[in-house]
Amino acid sequence: MTSVDTLESSFPVAAPVGQPWYRRILRQKLAFIGLLVVILFLTVALFAPWIAALDPNATHWDAIRHAPDRMYWFGADELGRDVYARVIWGARASLLAGITSVSIALLFGVPIGMAAGLVGGWVDLLIARITDAFLACPFLILAIALAAFLGPSLTNAMIAIGISATPIFVRLTRAQVLQVKVEDYIEAARSVGNSPWRIAWRHVLPNIVAPLLVQSSLAIASAVIAEASLSFLGLGQQPPAPSWGSMLNTAKDYLDQAPWMAIFPGMSIFFLVLAFNLVGDGLRDLFDPRSRS
Amino acid sequence: MQRELLRRLASIIPTLFCVSILIFGLQQLLPGDPAVMLAGEDRDPSVIAYLHQKLHLDQPVAVRYLYWIAGVAHGDLGESVRTQEPVLQLILQKLPVTIELAFLAMAIAIAIGIPAGVLAALSKDGPWDLFANALALWGLSTPNFWLGIMMILLFSVHLGWLPASGYVSPLEDLRANLAAMIMPAFVLGNAIAAVLMRHTRSAMLQVLNADYVRTARAKGLPPWTVIVHHALRNALTPVITLGALEFGTLLSGSVLTEQVFSIPGFGKLVVDAVFNRDYAVIQGVVLFTASAYVLLNLLADIAYLLLNPRLRS
Numbered sequence: 128m129t130s131v132d133t134l135e136s137s138f139p140v141a142a143p144v145g146q147p148w149y150r151r152i153l154r155q156k157l158a159f160i161g162l163l164v165v166i167l168f169l170t171v172a173l174f175a176p177w178i179a180a181l182d183p184n185a186t187h188w189d190a191i192r193h194a195p196d197r198m199y200w201f202g203a204d205e206l207g208r209d210v211y212a213r214v215i216w217g218a219r220a221s222l223l224a225g226i227t228s229v230s231i232a233l234l235f236g237v238p239i240g241m242a243a244g245l246v247g248g249w250v251d252l253l254i255a256r257i258t259d260a261f262l263a264c265p266f267l268i269l270a271i272a273l274a275a276f277l278g279p280s281l282t283n284a285m286i287a288i289g290i291s292a293t294p295i296f297v298r299l300t301r302a303q304v305l306q307v308k309v310e311d312y313i314e315a316a317r318s319v320g321n322s323p324w325r326i327a328w329r330h331v332l333p334n335i336v337a338p339l340l341v342q343s344s345l346a347i348a349s350a351v352i353a354e355a356s357l358s359f360l361g362l363g364q365q366p367p368a369p370s371w372g373s374m375l376n377t378a379k380d381y382l383d384q385a386p387w388m389a390i391f392p393g394m395s396i397f398f399l400v401l402a403f404n405l406v407g408d409g410l411r412d413l414f415d416p417r418s419r420s
Numbered sequence: 421m422q423r424e425l426l427r428r429l430a431s432i433i434p435t436l437f438c439v440s441i442l443i444f445g446l447q448q449l450l451p452g453d454p455a456v457m458l459a460g461e462d463r464d465p466s467v468i469a470y471l472h473q474k475l476h477l478d479q480p481v482a483v484r485y486l487y488w489i490a491g492v493a494h495g496d497l498g499e500s501v502r503t504q505e506p507v508l509q510l511i512l513q514k515l516p517v518t519i520e521l522a523f524l525a526m527a528i529a530i531a532i533g534i535p536a537g538v539l540a541a542l543s544k545d546g547p548w549d550l551f552a553n554a555l556a557l558w559g560l561s562t563p564n565f566w567l568g569i570m571m572i573l574l575f576s577v578h579l580g581w582l583p584a585s586g587y588v589s590p591l592e593d594l595r596a597n598l599a600a601m602i603m604p605a606f607v608l609g610n611a612i613a614a615v616l617m618r619h620t621r622s623a624m625l626q627v628l629n630a631d632y633v634r635t636a637r638a639k640g641l642p643p644w645t646v647i648v649h650h651a652l653r654n655a656l657t658p659v660i661t662l663g664a665l666e667f668g669t670l671l672s673g674s675v676l677t678e679q680v681f682s683i684p685g686f687g688k689l690v691v692d693a694v695f696n697r698d699y700a701v702i703q704g705v706v707l708f709t710a711s712a713y714v715l716l717n718l719l720a721d722i723a724y725l726l727l728n729p730r731l732r733s
Contacts, residue, residue, distance in 0.1 A: 256434045256435060256437075257438050259438065260438030260439040260441070261442065263435060263439050263710040263711075263713045263714045263717075264439070264442070264706055264709065264710045265669070265671050265672040265709060265713065266668070267673075267676075268668075268671060268672050268675065268690065268705070268706060268709055269706065271690060272446055272702050272703070273449070275693075275694045275697075275702050276447070277449055278451070348560075348561070352563050355563055355565075356565065356676055359565055359676065359679075360675075360676070360691055360694060361695065362694065375565065379569050379572075379680060382573050382577050382584075383577045386573050386577075389566070389569045389570070390570075393566035393569065393570065396563050396566060397561055397562055397563070397566070400560075400561040400563070401561035404560055405557070
């Protein structure tokens with residue numbers, strides 16, 4: 128995961144104004160390409176039944192480990208299943224896991240981080256210690272342990288990844304809140320009698336969205352790799368449902384006979400993760416021009 | 421500085437306490453009777469009864485935690501359901517292999533990441549900078565288990581240069597050991613090289629604009645001396661401490677890398693425990709890793725204090 132310290136120290140508290148956001152993102156060429164790739168993968172995942180002509184789980188005994196050709200674009204696997212169809216359907220599992228687990232992390236991380244930053248005192252201290260404890264466990268090892276104890280399934284893998292990613296959002300939100308809460312407009316909002324809830328919801332939250340957006344994009348990239356890793360270990364999507372990680376796990380036993388079984392799912396993970404990383408880097412440059420140097 | 425050291429030392433106690441609660445809490449996630457789940461697939465009634473007694477499952481959760489933490493304090497991390505061996509013994513048996521892998525990976529990461537970061541900073545916005553940034557993006561976006569599989573495909577299946585899997589102790593045959601470890605070490609070092617490159621580049625860009633570097637240049641020192649002795653030496657201080665923080669990445673990465681290359685280390689222990697539902701081993705491994713990470717963070721803090729003269733005073 129991206130170092131949260133870097134984000135904490137470098138972010139301004141509000142997004143710059145001026146040109147509309149879409150014009151500014153168009154100027155970030157790499158981020159724009161990344162965004163297009165993300166949209167492409169989202170489209171593929173949404174329209175999988177129409178894009179993949181063959182059933183991803185249908186076995187064709189005459190096509191076992193069939194090399195890529197006009198019928199099987201990405202070849203066939205050890206059971207004669209179409210690798211292209213499985214890669215297309217696998218995009219669903221990866222994107223679902225990436226987006227859902229980061230949503231879980233945001234859902235818990237942002238309110239907890241805001242409570243730590245706004246309430247302070249023993250609440251802040253307690254949250255800081257619990258966050259430290261979570262961060263002490265390496266991200267993937269914690270996700271593996273949680274998934275192992277919860278039981279193997281895609282839902283549990285998403286929960287495990289979401290819980291493991293939450294502490295980063297807690298820390299980032301807390302750090303941003305500490306910067307924002309001393310601003311004059313917060314003082315003004317307080318002086319006209321706004322309740323603490325209203326100040327948090329209407330005045331603090333909108334001003335910390337930018338770094339959260341950047342971190343979310345980078346966290347989705349990490350979550351996609353984590354889901355693939357858990358599926359590779361048999362803790363994520365369960366067979367025969369297609370997942371890029373589990374496809375790679377099977378592929379490693381057939382490397383000399385059917386290398387295409389490993390090449391295409393791996394490339395899909397790489398391009399999706401690269402795209403989210405590019406979007407994250409671009410957003411960071413967009414919201415904080417200082418980070419460009 | 422002594423006060424600062426003591427303060428940092430004291431700060432790890434509550435963190436370790438929270439870590440212990442978190443890891444003890446993992447057991448509570450098991451659906452139904454933990455003893456039944458912990459007994460493995462055989463679910464032998466005698467094992468279940470033994471686990472009930474050993475884990476004090478008839479006691480309240482708080483009392484169970486106290487029993488558990490007292491055992492941990494005495495080095496008792498539980499027993500493997502599969503092999504009946506103490507978990508700590510299993511971890512200590514497997515650890516040297518992973519430590520060797522981690523050291524080799526870190527050496528590769530340093531050899532790639534730091535020169536690439538320096539070159540990128542020196543040719544800011546130039547072709548080297550672009551190349552190094554592309555390298556960093558590649559490192560951060562490639563799943564290491566896929567990179568491992570692709571390297572096996574190229575170097576073992578097609579070229580036949582390196583063994584695809586297995587492990588030979590360096591004490592038995594150093595050459596065979598290095599041949600078996602070079603691919604996994606590269607796979608593991610790849611992502612860390614990307615992080616080191618980015619940090620070195622950013623630290624070098626800051627330092628290259630510092631007054632003392634300008635002074636060194638004005639004195640007429642050769643450019644290489646200014647870069648290595650004045651700029652890089654100061655830029656490396658935060659990068660060195662980053663090495664300790666990357667320990668978590670190394671351990672996480674080793675889980676999958678050791679699985680791909682069939683290396684009998686710490687990572688393989690975790691995966692085997694997951695496959696065998698050996699929950700005591702999983703719990704022990706997370707506790708061991710988290711404690712080691714907290715201690716390494718502390719050492720990184722101390723190293724930073726010692727290396728930075730401004731903080732020392």
